[in-house]
Amino acid sequence: MPVLPSGYSIRRVESSDYEGVVETLKVLTVVGDVTKEQFEETVAYWNEVTVKSKGESMKAYNPHVITDDSGKVVATGNVFIERKVLHDCGLVGHIEDIAVAKNQQGKKLGQLLIEHLSDLALSRGCYKVILDCDEKNVGFYQKCGYSIKGVEMDRRS
Amino acid sequence: MPVLPSGYSIRRVESSDYEGVVETLKVLTVVGDVTKEQFEETVAYWNEVTVKSKGESMKAYNPHVITDDSGKVVATGNVFIERKVLHDCGLVGHIEDIAVAKNQQGKKLGQLLIEHLSDLALSRGCYKVILDCDEKNVGFYQKCGYSIKGVEMDRRS
Numbered sequence: 001m002p003v004l005p006s007g008y009s010i011r012r013v014e015s016s017d018y019e020g021v022v023e024t025l026k027v028l029t030v031v032g033d034v035t036k037e038q039f040e041e042t043v044a045y046w047n048e049v050t051v052k053s054k055g056e057s058m059k060a061y062n063p064h065v066i067t068d069d070s071g072k073v074v075a076t077g078n079v080f081i082e083r084k085v086l087h088d089c090g091l092v093g094h095i096e097d098i099a100v101a102k103n104q105q106g107k108k109l110g111q112l113l114i115e116h117l118s119d120l121a122l123s124r125g126c127y128k129v130i131l132d133c134d135e136k137n138v139g140f141y142q143k144c145g146y147s148i149k150g151v152e153m154d155r156r157s
Numbered sequence: 158m159p160v161l162p163s164g165y166s167i168r169r170v171e172s173s174d175y176e177g178v179v180e181t182l183k184v185l186t187v188v189g190d191v192t193k194e195q196f197e198e199t200v201a202y203w204n205e206v207t208v209k210s211k212g213e214s215m216k217a218y219n220p221h222v223i224t225d226d227s228g229k230v231v232a233t234g235n236v237f238i239e240r241k242v243l244h245d246c247g248l249v250g251h252i253e254d255i256a257v258a259k260n261q262q263g264k265k266l267g268q269l270l271i272e273h274l275s276d277l278a279l280s281r282g283c284y285k286v287i288l289d290c291d292e293k294n295v296g297f298y299q300k301c302g303y304s305i306k307g308v309e310m311d312r313r314s
């Protein structure tokens with residue numbers, strides 16, 4: 001496994017990460033005009049939702065950032081935990097919204113983030129972790145220990 | 158759009174649906190030894206989690222069943238609503254665990270269920286609804302208004 005460059009760290013998103021997360025997410029897709037207030041409210045919501053399973057209670061949303069040696073956000077991603085009936089009332093981790101700042105690519109930050117989020121979900125008892133990605137990113141996720149499982153389909157409003 | 162056969166109806170899952178839901182899900186995948194108590198606890202959890210967005214609060218999990226003219230569960234599926242930062246702090250509906258009893262196939266129950274769950278998610282403000290399926294079900298979901306978006310990948314414990 002690669003390791004984080006010196007001075008970089010990985011931690012849960014905080015409400016003060018507004019600018020860093022919003023800027024970083026723009027690499028992935030449309031972010032829109034998210035205000036500081038809306039961001040903070042979303043983080044508060046993420047902090048509040050719990051998933052209970054087999055007597056334990058844990059956070060359902062697990063948004064993370066990697067920060068560089070100056071504390072700047074350079075990567076972000078989330079894993080939320082879904083509770084099902086199938087697979088013995090099993091839990092599934094959904095990895096979402098992975099983005100690495102353009103000028104930070106080549107440092108394996110994406111791989112480290114995926115590893116961290118996957119381990120988090122598996123260690124909380126998920127029987128699987130899934131994610132949806134573009135065809136062009138399949139090779140990257142295979143390097144992170146993921147296999148092709150099926151087809152993602154969508155319907156837009 | 159097809160319509161439900163006479164006497165059939167669609168409604169939210171109740172804790173008394175234990176046998177019907179567990180039996181029906183076996184068409185889709187491994188269910189395991191889910192007890193009545195575990196099922197009821199899962200339904201209670203699903204009823205409890207809310208998603209707040211733009212001042213409104215609604216249920217995050219929306220598990221449904223179709224029942225036949227005798228009240229028996231013949232199809233089941235869920236849509237849960239995820240809250241993001243991207244797309245203006247947008248919401249995404251995730252359709253999960255769609256199963257139709259084998260002896261009920263050919264009545265378009267699957268299509269009716271998908272339509273119902275998709276409308277529910279879009280009417281609550283989701284900018285998209287997504288699902289993951291086997292290659293062999295792509296044609297079915299296309300008939301339900303879905304398009305291929307990407308690749309589903311997984312990592313198992």
Ligand SMILES: CC(=O)N[C@@H]1[C@@H](O)[C@H](O)[C@@H](COP(=O)(O)O)O[C@@H]1O
Nearest residue numbers: 029030095096097098131132133134
């Ligand atoms: C592994 C990963 O990060 N996948 C993301 C997904 O989480 C995100 O929701 C989507 C946004 O795309 P959209 O703007 O088309 O909804 O992009 C990618 O599929």
Ligand SMILES: CC(=O)N[C@@H]1[C@@H](O)[C@H](O)[C@@H](COP(=O)(O)O)O[C@@H]1O
Nearest residue numbers: 186187252253254255288289290291
């Ligand atoms: C649209 C739909 O119903 N998709 C389901 C998914 O929701 C479910 O979680 C999975 C279980 O499969 P597993 O037993 O391999 O986890 O099967 C299908 O992909």
